Amino acid sequence: MVWQEDVYVIAMVTNLSEGGTIKCAKYWPDNTGDKIKIDIFGIQLDSEKTYSSFLIHQLQLTNLKTKASRQITHLQYTSWPDHGTPDPLELLMYHQYVTKAMRKHPENKLLVHCSAGIGRTGTFIALDALYRHGIKEGSINIVEYVHTMREDRMNIIQNLDQYKFLYRALYESFRATIHPFSKEKFIDEVKSVLSSDNTVNLSNLRIQFKELDSLKPVFQENEKSSGFENMTLNMTGSVLPADRIRIILSSHVKGRGTYYNAAPVSTFTMRDCVITGQYPVPGAAVDLIRLLVDQECSTLISTSPLSEVPSSIEWFYPSPRGNMIFQYRVQIDEGVKITDYVIKSTIRIKASAASDWQDVTLYEMNTWHTNDKLPLEYRPILDVVSLLHLNENVDAENKIAVLSRDGSSRCGEFCAVYNAIQQLQQDQEVDMFTIVRQLQRRRPEMISVFEEFMFSCQTVSQFIEQNPDEVNINYNHALVGENIYANA
Known part of the structure; x- marks a missing residue:
């Protein structure tokens, strides 16, 4: 399906298992550099990044018949509690990374999945769609949009807690925006406050x-x-x-x-x-x-x-x-x-x-x-x-x-x-x-x-x-007692 539908970004909003129950079969390798073969497809894990509430995998998907390959960004949210709802800010940060990944492929479809494909999946899709609509148009209609979703997939947004959570998450998303700065821009912002010729306010x-x-x-x-x-x-x-x-x-x-x-x-x-x-x-x-x-x-x-x-x-x-x-x-x-x-x-x-x-x-x-x-x-x-x-x-x-x-x-x-x-x-x-x-x-x-x-x-x-050339710590400060230098 990923290959057929030209999917480049996957948002997975479930753990592989929860409460002793398997929620999803693992369809990517365990370790960076490893490869697995599923039917006519080869899947290689190129890299993995760990965040406090999610993981980002870069997967190389290859059609072994045609030898064509595609880079897939796989984002797995790991902090959605079983039989509960996540922290709104944590999910919004995850959504920000999904959005960033989709900017590289604006014409392609986003695949969202959990276990059954209706509860967490529906909540995340509604959050994504309504947030983008609200930013563009200045207003949203949650009831109408959920009704439209259910015409395509029955029982999407599965329970009342998920529906109420959608309101809270959207509320938090519109209250404030994310403010990431590049290294150079961040330094400039700090200097602008310290500069006496700048209007600090x-x-x-x-x-x-x-x-x-x-x-x-x-x-x-x-x-x-x-x-x-x-x-x-x-x-x-x-x-x-x-x-x-x-x-x-x-x-x-x-x-x-x-x-x-x-x-x-x-x-x-x-x-x-x-x-x-x-x-x-x-x-x-x-x-x-x-x-x-x-x-x-x-x-x-x-x-x-x-x-x-x-x-x-x-x-x-x-x-x-x-x-x-x-x-x-x-x-x-x-x-x-x-x-x-x-x-x-x-x-x-x-x-x-x-x-x-x-x-x-x-x-x-x-x-x-x-x-x-x-x-x-x-x-x-x-x-x-x-x-x-x-x-x-x-x-x-x-x-x-x-x-x-x-x-x-x-x-x-x-x-x-x-x-x-x-x-x-x-x-x-x-x-x-x-x-x-x-x-x-x-x-x-x-x-x-x-x-x-x-x-x-x-x-x-x-x-x-x-650390002007790299932000990884290259610690060479004068030390006493033990050597803790590492080229890391």
Whole structure:
């Protein structure tokens, strides 16, 4: 069918299996460079890119009889929950990439499929068609369009939740547009804000931040009930996680509850693999240890020197014998100054009932002092990002925990820079607007003032200028303690 109908782009909106049920047979090879043969067709996987909620495969489809070949862009959305609906912003980002792929083949048909071909497929087709119609004409009629679709395919858009989701997704799509910049354009935008002879109020980045400020969600008190019920465990009462998003501690410790002021966020390439949390309040160090164990964190990032954090004395002090914190033995080695701005340590944790130790690499930004609203240098964040890219495997089983005073400030700047650099490496462009918007969906307090937004942009701009020929990290900063250079 793909060959016959001259299809060049496939939007697949299902996983191969969900809930133990096979949803779709895999019709492309497993590994880059591999080939499979299906009847008279050969299919080769030329490349694969991983994003937080979807994959992009470049497939070479060859008719073995005629020897003719065709390049197929295959985009698989992987975050549509079984018996549910996805996050609107995540699906809109996926839709943006599908649209970008279709621009190369505007005269050809787009193939959309899920499992049955009516539920998710219909929802995505309606989103695509109505969005394009709305941008062109200024108005849409969802009821009429869905009725027209059902004349061609019965029961398309299968249930009420999918129909309601279509409204939400279209609402979000018309509220704001995507703002990707090339490397060169992004640097120019940052310089235009910093230039004294430019009208700052008219800069694109300032306009973007004002738009972000109007779009970020506001969680009501009843949506943060756990935070209010555990107010003594919060560093501040103004930054509380939403109940439906917060991390729930699962390991049992006598006298302790399930609450910790922490929330998951995604990187550009991996879903929910970063935990943004506050430092534990005095007397609650065991909750931080539980967080690291429960969430299988392999990396911990402190955005402040731990010597300036009052509660750190309860859990962070190097000792060869270790320290017992409730049922956990915690050992910490002597820190090594990896760069002028970062100290590296290893935390080893072992529950009394466990047979193995859990090792957590700690990166401590030792120059971003607690009284500094923003770092005096860009290097602390860039150094840690470089160390993560070179030394750490970040995925669902090796998560990163990032700590600050309230779990929002500093964490937001770090995550924004980290995600932007990943986007640069993946797509050779950066969209700080969408990156920050997605972070604020989990933590609305992140990057709450323009200075924080600009610092994040300036840090990314510095990274690009230090890597003019390629955005892949080629780390040659003066290092102490170990060699972490990699031509990567």
